[in-house]
Amino acid sequence: MADNRQVAPGSELAEPLDEAAIREFSSRIQGQLIRPNDGAYDEARSVFYGGFDRHPALIVRVKDTTDVSHVVRLARESGLELAIRSGGHSVAAHSTTEGGIILDLSQMKGLEIDLQRRTAWAQTGLTAGEYTAAAGAHGLATGFGDTGSVGIGGITLGGGVGYLVRKHGLTIDDLISAEVVLANGELLRADAETHPDLFWALRGGGGNFGVATRFQYRLHEVDTIVGGMMILPATPDVISSFVAEADAAADGLSTIANIMVAPPMPFVPAEVHGQLIIMAMVVYAGEVDEGERAIAPFRALAEPIVDMVKPMPYPEIYPPEDDDYHPVASARTMFIDTIDRSVAETIVEYLRTSSAQMSVAQIRVLGGAMARVPADATAFAHRSARIMVNVAALYERPDEAAVYEPWITDFAATLRQGDDGAYVGFLGDEGEGRIREAYPGPTWQRLAEIKGRYDPTNLFRLNQNIRPSAQPTNDALTENRPTPGVDTSEHVADS
Numbered sequence: 479m480a481d482n483r484q485v486a487p488g489s490e491l492a493e494p495l496d497e498a499a500i501r502e503f504s505s506r507i508q509g510q511l512i513r514p515n516d517g518a519y520d521e522a523r524s525v526f527y528g529g530f531d532r533h534p535a536l537i538v539r540v541k542d543t544t545d546v547s548h549v550v551r552l553a554r555e556s557g558l559e560l561a562i563r564s565g566g567h568s569v570a571a572h573s574t575t576e577g578g579i580i581l582d583l584s585q586m587k588g589l590e591i592d593l594q595r596r597t598a599w600a601q602t603g604l605t606a607g608e609y610t611a612a613a614g615a616h617g618l619a620t621g622f623g624d625t626g627s628v629g630i631g632g633i634t635l636g637g638g639v640g641y642l643v644r645k646h647g648l649t650i651d652d653l654i655s656a657e658v659v660l661a662n663g664e665l666l667r668a669d670a671e672t673h674p675d676l677f678w679a680l681r682g683g684g685g686n687f688g689v690a691t692r693f694q695y696r697l698h699e700v701d702t703i704v705g706g707m708m709i710l711p712a713t714p715d716v717i718s719s720f721v722a723e724a725d726a727a728a729d730g731l732s733t734i735a736n737i738m739v740a741p742p743m744p745f746v747p748a749e750v751h752g753q754l755i756i757m758a759m760v761v762y763a764g765e766v767d768e769g770e771r772a773i774a775p776f777r778a779l780a781e782p783i784v785d786m787v788k789p790m791p792y793p794e795i796y797p798p799e800d801d802d803y804h805p806v807a808s809a810r811t812m813f814i815d816t817i818d819r820s821v822a823e824t825i826v827e828y829l830r831t832s833s834a835q836m837s838v839a840q841i842r843v844l845g846g847a848m849a850r851v852p853a854d855a856t857a858f859a860h861r862s863a864r865i866m867v868n869v870a871a872l873y874e875r876p877d878e879a880a881v882y883e884p885w886i887t888d889f890a891a892t893l894r895q896g897d898d899g900a901y902v903g904f905l906g907d908e909g910e911g912r913i914r915e916a917y918p919g920p921t922w923q924r925l926a927e928i929k930g931r932y933d934p935t936n937l938f939r940l941n942q943n944i945r946p947s948a949q950p951t952n953d954a955l956t957e958n959r960p961t962p963g964v965d966t967s968e969h970v971a972d973s
């Protein structure tokens with residue numbers, strides 16, 4: 479996303495950290511401290527998206543929950559802005575800060591898989607790909623998104639829409655409990671019975687409530703899938719038919735269709751380079767023969783340009799990634815009801831006329847298990863949304879935003895169909911109005927009340943922020959002591 483710095487509320491009270499304070503802090507920390515003069519600083523401050531050249535005063539690669547508590551307390555006492563980072567893929571670059579502190583969880587990768595119960599406790603420094611590979615070794619999976627390098631921290635707190643969404647629902651639908659370091663530095667476990675208000679809010683409410691250090695997930699038997707990439711020509715007829723087939727398909731099939739100009743990649747035939755294609759990623763979770771039957775209608779839409787859909791182990795859906803890829807992007811997310819031929823024509827027209835290095839309309843047909851959860855069961859309320867569309871222009875230099883922000887705004891406005899909702903995981907820095915659209919109806923009010931109980935001073939504000947409602951004095955922060963019996967042991971091997 480293009481850089482759009484804001485002065486965080488409260489930052490005018492911040493004091494720079496002096497050497498004595500840093501030394502004292504450092505003596506209590508097991509993990510790594512990185513400061514502006516350190517060799518590792520530039521790499522450590524960078525995030526997935528390019529165009530965000532921010533200079534934190536301190537980066538702490540925490541080693542355990544005690545470190546997390548110390549960092550939270552330091553941020554509270556110093557008033558410095560606190561950025562929480564798991565996988566660093568925030569679309570709004572909320573996991574970096576100018577002059578503040580980055581709490582980087584990327585070294586906390588403990589994973590404990592309980593094969594009997596089919597559950598996993600995972601520390602939030604894991605990426606979706608790392609978790610999926612480890613669980614996949616047992617033929618098991620929890621659904622995350624379409625990209626292996628996304629952190630389980632951010633994607634889970636936002637909701638989690640991915641390759642198993644129609645079969646098993648959102649990531650949060652498999653969340654059993656969470657351990658969170660609150661604004662007062664204390665560790666608390668939340669689940670359906672213990673602190674159910676917080677547990678409700680964590681499932682979609684983003685990083686507003688504390689630092690999630692571990693999640694306990696349900697695992698499903700997802701061994702060999704029928705899946706992979708299929709490239710089709712992106713004519714209006716094929717696009718609208720693709721969406722219709724994806725909607726009619728069995729719940730086992732989840733699809734992500736990227737309408738884009740074919741890049742000059744080795745697996746794309748040279749004569750197709752520069753033409754508009756549907757680069758679709760599909761996953762059928764279930765029996766292989768059923769999967770082949772589910773894919774057949776897509777193969778029949780047009781002669782596939784590339785067809786790599788085949789039976790394969792589920793973790794292979796996350797291919798290796800290039801760590802040096804840091805695109806600058808302008809993007810918008812929305813929910814829509816239908817992509818008929820005329821909507822598909824609009825998509826084709828916009829993408830054909832774009833001058834960006836890459837422009838894409840990503841279509842995710844929803845429904846299935848995700849839609850069977852009541853809208854008020856979690857803080858993700860868009861259960862009846864039919865289709866999620868993300869439009870994006872990717873380019874090289876941040877100053878090109880002047881060209882592509884208006885273009886993407888116009889493209890998104892043309893596609894909207896009355897639902898102003900937004901998925902918080904794909905929101906950029908788009909203002910409070912859009913955050914409210916992520917939390918429609920009573921969801922916003924309920925989140926604000928819970929925020930008021932758990933983070934009344936809005937310490938966790940560098941996120942899609944929900945400002946706390948005023949609370950009576952007996953707020954949860956002073957009431958809640960650490961949950962007895964919470965196991966804070968750090969790295970536990972697979973069992």
Ligand SMILES: Cc1cc2nc3c(=O)[nH]c(=O)nc-3n(C[C@H](O)[C@H](O)[C@H](O)COP(=O)(O)OP(=O)(O)OC[C@H]3O[C@@H](n4cnc5c(N)ncnc54)[C@H](O)[C@@H]3O)c2cc1C
Pocket residue numbers: 526561562563564565566567568569571572573583602622623624625627628629630631632633634635636637638639640684685686688689690691903904940941942
């Ligand atoms: C290339 C790409 C592909 C994506 N694909 C999908 C997809 O298929 N499905 C989907 O649902 N989303 C997807 N997303 C969106 C993604 O889920 C969000 O951007 C998410 O916030 C990224 O999580 P992260 O941990 O990598 O990011 P970070 O930048 O580390 O974190 C993002 C924010 O989440 C909060 N946060 C993260 N970890 C914690 C924690 N442990 N405790 C408290 N707060 C925390 C903080 O507010 C932080 O600023 C994608 C994003 C990108 C860039």
